[in-house]
Amino acid sequence: MLVTRPAAELITRPPTPPIDLAIAVWLDAKSKKSGSAKTARAYQDTIADFRAILISNGLDLDSDPRAVATIAQAYAGSRKQDGQAHDVSASTYNQRLAILSSFYAHARKQGLLDIDNPIARVDRRSAHAYQHAQPLEKSAVAGGLQAIDRTTIEGKRDYALLTVALSTGRRVTELANLRRADLHISADRVTITFQRTKGGKTAIDTLSSSVSRVLIEYLYAVYGADFANRPPDAPIWSSTSRADKGNKSAIGTRAIGDICLKRLGTSRVHTLRHTYAHLMQADGAAPSVIQAKLGHESLATTGRYLAALTRADNPHADALARSLGID
Numbered sequence: 001m002l003v004t005r006p007a008a009e010l011i012t013r014p015p016t017p018p019i020d021l022a023i024a025v026w027l028d029a030k031s032k033k034s035g036s037a038k039t040a041r042a043y044q045d046t047i048a049d050f051r052a053i054l055i056s057n058g059l060d061l062d063s064d065p066r067a068v069a070t071i072a073q074a075y076a077g078s079r080k081q082d083g084q085a086h087d088v089s090a091s092t093y094n095q096r097l098a099i100l101s102s103f104y105a106h107a108r109k110q111g112l113l114d115i116d117n118p119i120a121r122v123d124r125r126s127a128h129a130y131q132h133a134q135p136l137e138k139s140a141v142a143g144g145l146q147a148i149d150r151t152t153i154e155g156k157r158d159y160a161l162l163t164v165a166l167s168t169g170r171r172v173t174e175l176a177n178l179r180r181a182d183l184h185i186s187a188d189r190v191t192i193t194f195q196r197t198k199g200g201k202t203a204i205d206t207l208s209s210s211v212s213r214v215l216i217e218y219l220y221a222v223y224g225a226d227f228a229n230r231p232p233d234a235p236i237w238s239s240t241s242r243a244d245k246g247n248k249s250a251i252g253t254r255a256i257g258d259i260c261l262k263r264l265g266t267s268r269v270h271t272l273r274h275t276y277a278h279l280m281q282a283d284g285a286a287p288s289v290i291q292a293k294l295g296h297e298s299l300a301t302t303g304r305y306l307a308a309l310t311r312a313d314n315p316h317a318d319a320l321a322r323s324l325g326i327d
Helices: 018-034 037-056 065-076 090-109 138-146 153-168 172-176 209-223 253-264 270-282 287-294 299-309 317-323
Strands: 078-081 084-087 183-186 189-194 203-206
Touching: 018 037, 018 090, 037 065, 037 090, 065 078, 065 090, 138 153, 138 253, 153 172, 153 209, 153 253, 153 270, 172 253, 183 209, 189 209, 253 270, 270 287, 270 299, 287 299
Parallel strands: none
Antiparallel strands: 078 084, 183 189, 189 203
């Protein structure tokens, strides 16, 4: 007996267009590789914005590479603000092109698009390595830390957060994501495991005894002496607002930036990483040691990083002034 199915059951979903499939597969691969929500959003926003501009010009991602390259060069070099077009920095320009090029390279590798990479036709801009790298003055850091009122929970938290950041050189997202399970307390030392650093790697830092005491004092003030028995996902840096009282909700990267601005005069949390590297170098740490702690892939990267941090230093400045009769 022949069994027939209702017509509705025979209707299949239309196939995903090749470009949409290429984008979805690429974004999925990049998201899994980086493990960073911020990076994933950057990739998603960049490809979406660029494609929208292409479509508005009667093109798409698989159009003639020469035409796509022309649009890519214009897109990568400008941004809209207050209805006006403004040029972007060399690093932003190059980053946008790198993201778009990554899409085309991945789509070709997976056999999802069969066109030449149009971004290869666009020249990159020269950018000074780590041009924004600038450490804080040692005296300014010491003064800012001393000024914190550590008799309050907020003061204990801010002091502990800043000292951990300055003694590990970790990135703001790595600090914000710390949870109870990431800390191991043994005697007077705390060992922190940063579960997912840049590139999806794991980093481990054992704090000095003094920084460990500062952190333990804060944690016990917030959670009590049984901190080790708290839930594994209990946040290390918790909000002190009245609305969050008793909830122990984690603070985010923006709140950490606000703490840096309030206590040290800068909202750029990455400046603490610059300061860490600069102080390590001044204390005689070998570049290979600094490389390992910063998590750089190569020693050359660390060398450029350290050179940028010290480019304003001139040991001959006083002698030069004297030779010119400047007093």
